[in-house]
Amino acid sequence: MWDPVAYALGFIDCDNISARCMLTIFALFATKTEASLLRMLKGSPDVYLSGPIRKYITDKGGRFHLRWGCREILYDKAANAETYVKGLAMSKATDKKVVQADAYVAACDVPGIKRLLPSSWREMKFFNNIYALVGVPVVTVQLRYNGWVTELQDLERSRSLF
Numbered sequence: 479m480w481d482p483v484a485y486a487l488g489f490i491d492c493d494n495i496s497a498r499c500m501l502t503i504f505a506l507f508a509t510k511t512e513a514s515l516l517r518m519l520k521g522s523p524d525v526y527l528s529g530p531i532r533k534y535i536t537d538k539g540g541r542f543h544l545r546w547g548c549r550e551i552l553y554d555k556a557a558n559a560e561t562y563v564k565g566l567a568m569s570k571a572t573d574k575k576v577v578q579a580d581a582y583v584a585a586c587d588v589p590g591i592k593r594l595l596p597s598s599w600r601e602m603k604f605f606n607n608i609y610a611l612v613g614v615p616v617v618t619v620q621l622r623y624n625g626w627v628t629e630l631q632d633l634e635r636s637r638s639l640f
Contacts, residue, residue: 543568550567587613592608
């Protein structure tokens, strides 16, 4: 499913790309509502890609903590010895808070998830397997020539090119 997205963005296939690229692109789409169009969509990714996902999650009671960094996963062990997450220690500049939820999603690159996971979780095979992953270094270059290189002002004309 993700290979066409990676190819459309000018990257290699997902088996050989760092997740950091995709996270960076989708973070851009989440913050810039008029970001460049993906040619797979009818319009802005904020309206046709991340917007519907964000709406679905918030309609179900979910929340996004944008621009907050997760510093630590707070966890404990239940009486049956299962590990459960109690919350996430978050920070932004000098502000700090603990976020508690029924479920958590972390979108991290390989080095980021390795730093975030508690070392004691390496005892669990699922989490220990993450340490076998290798990130692919990526360089992104943006060129500007009196505007974005990929930008076309005439939306109808831009669709006729493909």
